[in-house]
Amino acid sequence: MPEPVGNPTSAPVAAPGQPNPAFSGPSPDMGDLELLLPGEADVLVRGLRSFPLLDIGSEGWNQQHENLEKLNMQAILDATASQGEPIQELLVTHGKIPTLVGELIAVEMWKQKVFPVLCKLEDFKPQNTFPIYMVVHHEASIINLLETVFFHKEVCESAEDTVLDLVDYCHRKLTLLVARSGHGGPPEEEEFQYNTPMKELQKQAELMEFEIALKALSVLRYITDCVDRWWSVPQPTQLAHSKSKQCLRPVCCFLSPGKLQQFEGGHWQTVAPSEQQKMSKLDGQVWIALYNLLLSPEARARYCLTSFAKGQLLKLRAFLTDILLDQLPNLVDLQGFLAQLALAEPQPPKKDLVFEQIPEIWERLERENKGKWKAIAKHQLRHVFSPSEQDLRLQARRWAETYRLDVLEAVAPERPRCAYCGAEASKRCSRCQNEWYCCRECQVKHWEKHGKVCVLAAQGDRAK
16 A cells, blocks of 8 residues: 655654553544545545645645545545545546646656755755655645545546646656665665754655655556556557556666665665565566556557667566466466567567647746746745744644644554664654654653744644
8 A cells, every 4th residue: 555655743642761652552443533534525625726836835825734634634544444445436437637746747847946046045954844844744644635636547538638747747756766776775765964954854854755656656557557448549549558567677676686785664684695586565566567558458459669668678678587476377378478579579669740749847837937036035035934933833743733743653664763863663752752762862862852842833733
């Protein structure tokens, strides 16, 4: 099941220096948890709308972010408990998947175009970076929700023409992922101390980007489940098919078995020699996507396998080992296809006149805001990211209501980690009940950074 990325708060309560009781007793029953009533979910889904880049981080935008977080957590709870998936049905019924895709690309552009400018402004010295973190985290929230609901083909179909923009988005993310793999080793997670809060935020955003790319891989795989449907619609098929192949081919090598470290449960884990041939969930997503793209009758009839494409695809044969085929028997058909491809003559490039639709959301946003990045950053500095202490207290209260501890415990992909050293943690700050620590010493060392946030969170909780 999908796992939440970069949740800004932690779950269940324990006093500093005391073992967390949530780990000494049974886990909560998923079926007993309900974050939203059906009527509430319907209202939240109906209210989803697109925001211009200038309004990102505003009060209305923050309210929608909180609503998306609730929908995201409820969708994961519903899917995990196998008790029907009303969030997915509501998104399809009200035609909100294109809205989510547009918001996903908008916040991606904000992170690339506005966030770097904001960080360089001389008069930008925020006392609290959490409002900015919520914007950075927004992309992860949306891609989490899309990963959860795109498992259903009707959701993919309801994306309509924006599926092109979503494929283009996934292509950008996986291109960054492949580029990162070329530098060797996983992203660094060991260093938790930085000179300024903004530098820490930038590092958190970088680490989050890696997990977002892996979520994009899953979404792209679900889109390939509908590849025959898209081949029946002339406009999006060629782009979706070609871009999917371009980004999946190198990612397969990056995530393939045999590595000493493997990304599972939200962090890198060292793989024992006896387990190195075991297929991970991410490996499976890549292979299923390739299977869908290469063995689809419509795709094979329309896609031109040039000499270059043939040479690249035949490299996959080295990874189709007997151990892999035992774990995913359907890949025997892919192995047979590659054997036939090795004997076939490459096709010459087609010279037919082809009309196809291209992604437009990114280009439209870039065209509308070209030359305005610094003006947007300055506007948001004055009106969005410099809140008063009273505003922060009010926002802290709303965050506490959004991130219910029992729900976060149920959807968390792993045990909490120490806010100072990153080790597995079992103790938590007794005042704000948000930060986790492995020992008292780490809590004391982290207090200089955590103190102001802790006081605000505690005041917001008491104001409820």
